[in-house]
Amino acid sequence: xxxxxxxxxxxxxxxxxxxxxxxxxxxxxxxxxxxxxxxxxxxxxxxxxxxxxxxxxxxxxxxxxxxxxxxxxxxxxxxxxxxxxxxxxxxxxxxxxxxxxxxxxxxxxxxxxxxxxxxxxxxxxxxxxxxxxxxxxxxxxxxxxxxxxxxxxxxxxxxxxxxxxxxxxxxxxxxxxxxxxxxxxxxxxxxxxxxxxxxxxxxxxxxxxxxxxxxxxxxxxxxxxxxxxx
Amino acid sequence: xxxxxxxxxxxxxxxxxxxxxxxxxxxxxxxxxxxxxxxxxxxxxxxxxxxxxxxxxxxxxxxxxxxxxxxxxxxxxxxxxxxxxxxxxxxxxxxxxxxxxxxxxxxxxxxxxxxxxxxxxxxxxxxxxxxxxxxxxxxxxxxxxxxxxxxxxxxxxxxxxxxxxxxxxxxxxxxxxxxxxxxxxxxxxxxxxxxxxxxxxxxxxxxxxxxxxxxxxxxxxxxxxxxxxxxxxxxxxxxxxxxxxxxxxxxxxxxxxxxxxxxxxxxxxxxxxxxxxxxxxxxxxxxxxxxxxxxxxxxxxxxxxxxxxxxxxxxxxxxxxxxxxxxxxxxxxxxxxxxxxxxxxxxxxxxxxxxxxxxxxxxxxxxxxxxxxxxxxxxxxxxxxxxxxxxxxxxxxxxxxxx
Ligand SMILES: Nc1ncnc2c1ncn2[C@@H]1O[C@H](COP(=O)(O)OP(=O)(O)OP(=O)(O)O)[C@@H](O)[C@H]1O
Ligand SMILES: [Mg+2]
Numbered sequence: 001x002x003x004x005x006x007x008x009x010x011x012x013x014x015x016x017x018x019x020x021x022x023x024x025x026x027x028x029x030x031x032x033x034x035x036x037x038x039x040x041x042x043x044x045x046x047x048x049x050x051x052x053x054x055x056x057x058x059x060x061x062x063x064x065x066x067x068x069x070x071x072x073x074x075x076x077x078x079x080x081x082x083x084x085x086x087x088x089x090x091x092x093x094x095x096x097x098x099x100x101x102x103x104x105x106x107x108x109x110x111x112x113x114x115x116x117x118x119x120x121x122x123x124x125x126x127x128x129x130x131x132x133x134x135x136x137x138x139x140x141x142x143x144x145x146x147x148x149x150x151x152x153x154x155x156x157x158x159x160x161x162x163x164x165x166x167x168x169x170x171x172x173x174x175x176x177x178x179x180x181x182x183x184x185x186x187x188x189x190x191x192x193x194x195x196x197x198x199x200x201x202x203x204x205x206x207x208x209x210x211x212x213x214x215x216x217x218x219x220x221x222x223x224x225x226x227x228x229x230x
Numbered sequence: 231x232x233x234x235x236x237x238x239x240x241x242x243x244x245x246x247x248x249x250x251x252x253x254x255x256x257x258x259x260x261x262x263x264x265x266x267x268x269x270x271x272x273x274x275x276x277x278x279x280x281x282x283x284x285x286x287x288x289x290x291x292x293x294x295x296x297x298x299x300x301x302x303x304x305x306x307x308x309x310x311x312x313x314x315x316x317x318x319x320x321x322x323x324x325x326x327x328x329x330x331x332x333x334x335x336x337x338x339x340x341x342x343x344x345x346x347x348x349x350x351x352x353x354x355x356x357x358x359x360x361x362x363x364x365x366x367x368x369x370x371x372x373x374x375x376x377x378x379x380x381x382x383x384x385x386x387x388x389x390x391x392x393x394x395x396x397x398x399x400x401x402x403x404x405x406x407x408x409x410x411x412x413x414x415x416x417x418x419x420x421x422x423x424x425x426x427x428x429x430x431x432x433x434x435x436x437x438x439x440x441x442x443x444x445x446x447x448x449x450x451x452x453x454x455x456x457x458x459x460x461x462x463x464x465x466x467x468x469x470x471x472x473x474x475x476x477x478x479x480x481x482x483x484x485x486x487x488x489x490x491x492x493x494x495x496x497x498x499x500x501x502x503x504x505x506x507x508x509x510x511x512x513x514x515x516x517x518x519x520x521x522x523x524x525x526x527x528x529x530x531x532x533x534x535x536x537x538x539x540x541x542x543x544x545x546x547x548x549x550x551x552x553x554x555x556x557x558x559x560x561x562x563x564x565x566x567x568x569x570x571x572x573x574x575x576x577x578x579x580x581x582x583x584x585x586x587x588x589x590x591x592x593x594x595x596x597x598x599x600x601x602x603x604x605x606x607x608x609x610x611x612x613x614x615x616x617x618x619x620x621x622x623x624x625x626x627x628x629x630x631x632x633x
Contacts, residue, residue: 048631052628057551058628082553083553083554083556084553085553086551086552088553092551092552092631094631098548099548100545101545102233102236102240102241102542102545103233103236107231107236110231111554112552115553115554115558141240157552169631
């Protein structure tokens with residue numbers, strides 16, 4: 001099984017001097033394909049910073065990030081077209097206001113298919129919405145969707161380009177525990193059915209049994225979670 | 231998938247409203263240019279309508295429109311004899327003011343050489359050209375006279391036989407065309423007292439000369455009321471128009487230039503003379519207004535485009551996070567700007583079609599205006615979207631995660 005993404009000795013500091021905040025401190029992390037991993041940790045521990053670095057959005061200051069075995073970012077310098085990498089191989093889901101407000105549910109998925117170079121985006125978008133059981137809302141704008149529906153559309157969109165890596169930053173923060181759990185189970189299903197690596201930042205400890213691996217962050221450092229045994 | 235149209239669809243009413251506002255502004259800019267073009271056209275219509283190659287006027291004057299010009303009538307015959315001249319026509323021009331049916335009419339009288347020039351070069355909208363040497367005129371419709379109506383000038387009725395449109399002087403006065411002879415009659419109109427005195431003078435002169443003494447019948451002739459004594463030996467002309475062989479115009483011009491009593495202008499020079507006065511000042515003013523209005527429109531579009539982009543900041547950040555190609559996001563802004571421009575121009579066009587004909591001054595949409603206006607609109611909206619575009623470039627995809 002190949003690694004979807006691998007971070008080696010990844011560090012990131014915000015600010016400088018006395019105000020400097022070390023958000024990532026020599027992080028090593030490997031996510032194999034087909035696994036769903038949770039990223040836990042207190043507020044300010046660096047979870048979002050790690051998601052941005054692994055998602056090739058804001059690179060770290062030092063260290064290396066490999067994507068599917070290929071070195072893509074070294075010491076903050078991109079060695080490939082990162083936007084292209086994102087649109088072809090990555091999917092993002094985040095807390096809220098995930099969707100493009102002026103596109104309908106279906107169009108939100110369709111545009112991701114288009115960016116990902118997928119032909120027949122409309123049909124594919126319908127299939128994905130169907131897979132996530134929101135096909136009946138395909139013509140609705142995001143503001144007309146419930147939080148759970150929005151999140152499911154966002155997940156459909158994250159799947160549109162058949163990504164090798166899905167990064168989700170607190171995707172269930174706006175949902176009740178029942179819906180939250182069903183979203184987590186969906187991630188598991190996606191990882192296991194489609195072979196993608198999924199990394200989910202969550203504070204919700206009730207759904208941790210869904211994950212294959214748990215990581216915990218503290219002060220910018222990462223370690224396998226103690227909750228593993230739960 | 232076209233993002234620009236999808237976004238517009240979501241806020242269609244606001245977008246159309248904005249385009250309508252821009253359209254109003256554009257229509258004002260176009261109207262200014264059209265009014266200016268109308269002024270230029272009005273100012274030069276007098277010279278253009280005559281379709282002469284050369285204008286001979288009084289030496290060292292810029293007549294006959296900008297200032298008075300008096301030419302000896304013999305110039306016409308002399309000009310006719312110049313090699314290369316096909317035809318020389320007398321021309322008269324003068325402003326008169328008369329009351330007619332209780333209203334004051336200001337009329338610019340233009341004299342046409344009879345019988346060579348009954349007004350064939352005039353753009354008639356109704357009626358016919360002059361058909362007799364006396365008592366007929368072609369007037370501009372703006373004067374308010376109808377076909378067949380008569381106007382009394384110098385004690386004699388002149389019947390309207392043809393109507394032109396937009397034959398106005400640069401001062402906005404309506405033009406009436408009649409034969410040169412008639413303009414001279416009107417211009418050198420005399421009171422009965424003056425005629426009697428003149429007649430008396432002629433009789434006395436006859437009695438003092440051998441000619442009068444030898445031919446008593448001449449005295450009877452002079453006393454006949456049908457005989458009109460000329461106030462001057464022969465009334466002067468304002469100009470003589472020359473139609474020359476196309477390839478010999480310069481040659482004719484060189485010949486005539488040597489004459490001591492005339493100054494010669496080409497048709498183009500005569501037009502420039504007309505424009506250089508009144509219209510030149512208007513050009514400055516209208517040019518300034520146009521610049522200010524164009525800048526205003528550009529700044530407004532800029533603010534609109536910036537705001538449209540600003541409120542989409544999060545959406546654009548999300549699209550960037552998804553790895554949207556840069557061109558697609560810049561296209562979103564640019565295409566909306568262009569759509570705004572196209573809709574705005576369409577509104578301006580509709581306003582022009584509906585309202586411009588009702589303007590008191592003529593709004594002339596020349597080919598140049600109708601070509602430049604849409605191109606300029608497109609240029610303005612493109613330039614105005616620069617601020618929006620640079621905002622798009624600066625949006626950090628990471629900010630999508632913070633939303
Ligand atoms: N843009 C930034 N500029 C300066 N400091 C930042 C910035 N982003 C994050 N930080 C700091 O870096 C540290 C890690 O932030 P990060 O957002 O990764 O935490 P987190 O684990 O996602 O927290 P939360 O659970 O509250 O979302 C924090 O101390 C935060 O204040
Ligand atoms: Mg966070």
